[in-house]
Amino acid sequence: MRESADERHDRLLDLVREQGSSRVSDLAAELGVSTVTVRRDVEALAQRGLLDRVHGSVSWPRSAVAAAGPGSPPGGGGLVLGLLAPSATYYFAEVIRGAHDAAAQAGARLILRISDYRPEEDKARTEGLLAAGAEGLLIAPGWQAAGDQAAYGDWMSELSVPAVLLERQPAPGSPLDDMDRVCSDHRHGVLLAVRHLIRLGHGTPLLVARADSPTALAVRAGYDEALGALGLEQPRPVIDSVPAELDRGRFEEAVRAVQAAVTTGGVTAALVHNDVDAIHLVQRLAELGVRVPEDLALVAYDDEVAALADTPLTAVAPPKRQVGLYGTRLLVERLSTGPRGRPLGRREQEEPGQHLALLPRLHVRVSCGAAAPR
Known part of the structure; x- marks a missing residue:
């Protein structure tokens, strides 16, 4: 069976931890893959803070070694x-x-x-x-x-x-x-977004959301709770969001539903889960003549890449x-x-x-x- 990238990453981390530092070419030889593959793996692991890179060599993160105390082995x-x-x-x-x-x-x-x-x-x-x-x-x-x-x-x-x-x-x-657990309170995050839009003078915002993750389900549940807490009525059913790259047809249906809500339904605000879907939505709406923020005030949920959109998106940022x-x-x-x-x-x-x-x-x-x- 072909080794997955995750399994290769595990082996690469084990080698670096045992050796303290290693050259990319040596790691490629020990892993049985090309140096290009190892460089790509090292880049991904370094971005996550799991490795340090210095001039063609790879080492265990200095922060982990320092925290272990002087004289401790790399691991x-x-x-x-x-x-x-x-x-x-x-x-x-x-x-x-x-x-x-x-x-x-x-x-x-x-x-x-x-x-x-x-x-x-x-x-x-x-x-x-x-x-x-x-x-x-x-x-x-x-x-x-x-x-x-x-x-x-x-x-x-x-x-x-x-x-x-x-x-x-x-x-x-x-x-x-x-079990012990640590979670973001997504219901509170949705309440922040809805309350902010209401305070700007808008009616009840529309929700455009996925349904394919625990976060998406929590956002949907939080929307219902926020409307109840603020004494608001839902303007129309939640619009199901689908990634544009996975199903262009269903994504277009969602866009058209938002367009109709704005142009004929009087909706002036929306909360969209997640950032990527929100960016695609704003781009497509502009092509259809619906402008953000002039025609539609929009808040995204996740705040991973929201600030990088052409029109920087207001966003809820889970911790x-x-x-x-x-x-x-x-x-x-x-x-x-x-x-x-x-x-x-x-x-x-x-x-x-x-x-x-x-x-x-x-x-x-x-x-x-x-x-x-x-």
Whole structure:
């Protein structure tokens, strides 16, 4: 079976950690791939803070070595923490960076595996982290649909090591509801956006959102709650958003629905999940004669690339880096409660479990500056 990029990344990180530093050409020979492939891998890992690059050589991050203390080996003699994430790009790149920073501060080694949003592989990837020596786990399952937790998640309640869920909220009363978790409060983020648009003088904003991730589902639920809290009525059903690159036809349907809401329905504001979909939407609406912000005040959700749009987009920014940072600190705290190699179980611990909800922020830019409705 052909080795995946994630598996190659794991091997590359293991080699650098063991050797302290290595030349790209040597790594290519040991991995059995081209130097071009290794350079590309090193670039990706360096951008996530997992490696340092210096003139054709690669080394273990200086921050991790320093945190481990003088005289420590590159991998450190401290804890080994495993992180399972559905992706290493877009939203989760910042979560990983926060976890890496917190692990370095604690003198711990962080090892990463990626599920590519395939929840059926979460368990096997996690077993790989444990086999690699992880003493505690940070887990962001690859759930996408509402039923994925029930279908693919119960195994996490039986883990033999401490674990913290990241950016996932299990169903109340489910086996995973007792686990420690650190999440962005997306409902609060949606409330910030809706309230901001209302204060600008607009009627109830339209919601344009995906339905293919826990964040998307939380945004939809938060929209209903925000309208109830503010005493607003929904102007029309939520418009289903689809990535333009995946289904151009359905994306065009969403654009036309927004256009109709603005031109014939009196809608003057919208909240769009996520940044990339919002940028595509604004570009296509301009071609159809609907201008942002003149005709439509728009707020995006995620704030990954919103500021880079032609018309910089006002956006809700979940505290992604802090999710990784706080989750790792909580995991290190859990591991410190028992003898090394035998963390205490929940019933033996004096400290209660924790569900941390971190509040998003609203970054106001040009796209929400449309005048009050005519």
